[in-house]
Amino acid sequence: xxxxxxxxxxxxxxxxxPGRVRALPREILLVASGVxxxxxxxxxxEADPATAERHANDxxxxxxxxxxxxxxxxxxxxADSHTVITLMNWVYIWGHWPVIVATLLWLTLRxxxxxxxxxxxxxxxGAAGLVVFVTFPVAPPRLAxxxxxxxxxxxxxxxxxLQPPAFVNQYAAVxxxxxxxxxxxxxxxxxxxxxxxxxxxxxxxxxLMAAAVVITANHYLVDVLAGxxxxxxxxxxxxxxxxxxxxxxxxxxxDRRQGRPSWDxxxxxxxxGPTPSALQPPDPDATKPGQRAS
Numbered sequence: 001x002x003x004x005x006x007x008x009x010x011x012x013x014x015x016x017x018p019g020r021v022r023a024l025p026r027e028i029l030l031v032a033s034g035v036x037x038x039x040x041x042x043x044x045x046e047a048d049p050a051t052a053e054r055h056a057n058d059x060x061x062x063x064x065x066x067x068x069x070x071x072x073x074x075x076x077x078x079a080d081s082h083t084v085i086t087l088m089n090w091v092y093i094w095g096h097w098p099v100i101v102a103t104l105l106w107l108t109l110r111x112x113x114x115x116x117x118x119x120x121x122x123x124x125x126g127a128a129g130l131v132v133f134v135t136f137p138v139a140p141p142r143l144a145x146x147x148x149x150x151x152x153x154x155x156x157x158x159x160x161x162l163q164p165p166a167f168v169n170q171y172a173a174v175x176x177x178x179x180x181x182x183x184x185x186x187x188x189x190x191x192x193x194x195x196x197x198x199x200x201x202x203x204x205x206x207x208l209m210a211a212a213v214v215i216t217a218n219h220y221l222v223d224v225l226a227g228x229x230x231x232x233x234x235x236x237x238x239x240x241x242x243x244x245x246x247x248x249x250x251x252x253x254x255d256r257r258q259g260r261p262s263w264d265x266x267x268x269x270x271x272x273g274p275t276p277s278a279l280q281p282p283d284p285d286a287t288k289p290g291q292r293a294s
Contacts (some may be wrong), residue, residue: 048137056143068220071214075215088216100181125234138171152218176218178212178219179227180227
């Protein structure tokens with residue numbers, strides 16, 4: 001006789017998985033929905049080219065006034081080296097969304113607190129960036145009549161695969177979320193990892209991206225600064241939300257969750273009570289002291 005193997009339902013197997021693994025599909029859906037909404041709004045709000053070019057002239061004038069207009073000189077330095085141009089193109093293409101996706105997956109599975117903080121910072125900075133893209137469209141250096149070369153389009157087609165034209169706003173130069181979000185990934189790596197190599201990558205990544213967006217003529221130097229400031233502002237708000245949630249936001253939570261002992265944790269001291277024999281009524285037939293039994 002063959003013993004029957006008990007069937008195990010998919011729901012039961014799912015409930016048996018660690019909490020971090022169970023949360024992964026939900027977090028992927030939330031992040032993917034946010035990314036699609038971000039690029040959808042960004043792609044549908046492409047501004048008038050004349051307005052974007054006029055704003056680009058304003059940005060260049062501002063950079064000249066404060067001594068930041070070095071974009072042509074920086075591209076000229078790299079233009080003589082095909083290796084440097086290729087490296088910058090690769091950083092711009094593969095150092096952004098592929099790195100973001102890999103980092104967020106790692107954080108979800110290994111460091112959920114840092115993941116939520118980074119996700120919230122991306123949401124805040126992305127929403128603020130969309131407002132700027134709509135209200136202040138700016139043509140990038142490659143489209144602003146500055147005689148700069150679009151090295152990414154000239155030497156690679158991979159970028160158009162990662163970001164199809166329907167999802168790209170050509171006039172969303174300010175701020176640079178390539179730099180801002182890579183900065184958030186770098187901060188997450190340094191914060192969460194105990195490995196020196198990954199921490200070094202976290203420090204170098206935003207610096208490489210800052211160089212790449214300028215040398216490829218996709219952003220101005222002021223865009224780099226604006227993207228970094230916007231990302232750090234989003235991170236500050238995310239940290240504030242995290243502290244509020246941890247120390248007082250969950251007013252209905254248990255004392256144990258707030259870090260204070262609950263009543264279940266307080267041991268009640270044992271008090272000696274009467275023995276069972278003391279609780280029994282006296283026996284009238286018992287022999288009293290000084291009296292002999294008959």
